[in-house]
Amino acid sequence: MSLFETEAIVLNGIRLGEADKLVTLLTAKKGKVKAVANGARRPRSRFGAALEPFTHCNVILFEKKPTILMRMNQADILQPFMKIREDLDRINAAARMVQIVSALLPEGEANPEIFSLLRTGLGEVEKRDRLEWLVRAFEIRCLKHAGYQARLDRCLICHREIDSIRVYFSPMNGGTLCGSCARTIRDPLEPVSPGTVSLLRLVGRMNWSGLFRLKATPRMLQEVKSVMDAHFTFILGRPL
Ligand SMILES: [Zn+2]
Missing domain, CATH: 2.40.50.140 (Nucleic acid-binding proteins)
Structure with a gap:
């Protein structure tokens, strides 16, 4: 008691x-x-x-x-x-x-x-007024603190740095794949632009004021949302 x-x-x-x-x-x-x-x-x-x-x-x-x-x-x-x-x-x-x-x-x-x-x-x-961006940033940070930080600097399979035009996010493995490796696996993948990958990386490191100085295009925001939704669905075993 x-x-x-x-x-x-x-x-x-x-x-x-x-x-x-x-x-x-x-x-x-x-x-x-x-x-x-x-x-x-x-x-x-x-x-x-x-x-x-x-x-x-x-x-x-x-x-x-x-x-x-x-x-x-x-x-x-x-x-x-x-x-x-x-x-x-x-x-x-x-x-x-x-x-x-x-x-x-x-x-x-x-x-x-x-x-x-x-x-x-x-x-x-x-x-704040950019509420969608705020929620996405919150999601990325929350996953990190819950022990599910995505690996975004290298390809999960060949370990080469991610710098190509075609990049994919694997929700099952929680990280990025280069275009060549993505063709070799059957898991569902989310295509993402390199700009979005850089944005995802920065979010984990910056304070809130810094985050609101970052510019995200509507396409980047949509890609971040797709990646986060797919990642949550895999982690929770159901859509959020
Ligand atoms: Zn690769």
Whole structure:
């Protein structure tokens, strides 16, 4: 039995019984967890708006046994991310981030890099306009921190540097293939331009301000989306 305090971001919440809520949180200390907030749907609940999706809060959780759902004792808002809720495009961008984190992370494993990425990512959703680019960059970084970083500097088979016009991304192997090697395998492949490969490489290395100085053409954005969708589908065993 233990009581612990941690920073958390609300991933989602569902109704439970008459007045309770079952909340999925990404916590700094224990990764993704589910907790029951008793009375959270009552009009004057002590949780107030702290359990709305995307809210960054400080929570006190009670864990009786690892096999029993945790109970939430207290939740205090640190950052409400109110501006996200005022705009449908921002809600969609934030929802995609939360969905990716929920799908990729197992329960109960702390991942401080992804916690920090989601917290800063939601802050960027509030203030940036290039939301599609922001979401793609978030996806690339999230995969990296979850242990699925794509290999993009060389061909996965012949190990030559990727510099040709024809480059392919292999979702099954998580990296690039040169045109000659791509012809030798039967796995599904995504064609990508060398410019898109360079962009994908840069995203893993730059800070947010740097990322928003990068220019991506609509074609590059579409290629990045196709690559990421195919990679997620392979990793998760289903489309996101
Ligand atoms: Zn090759």
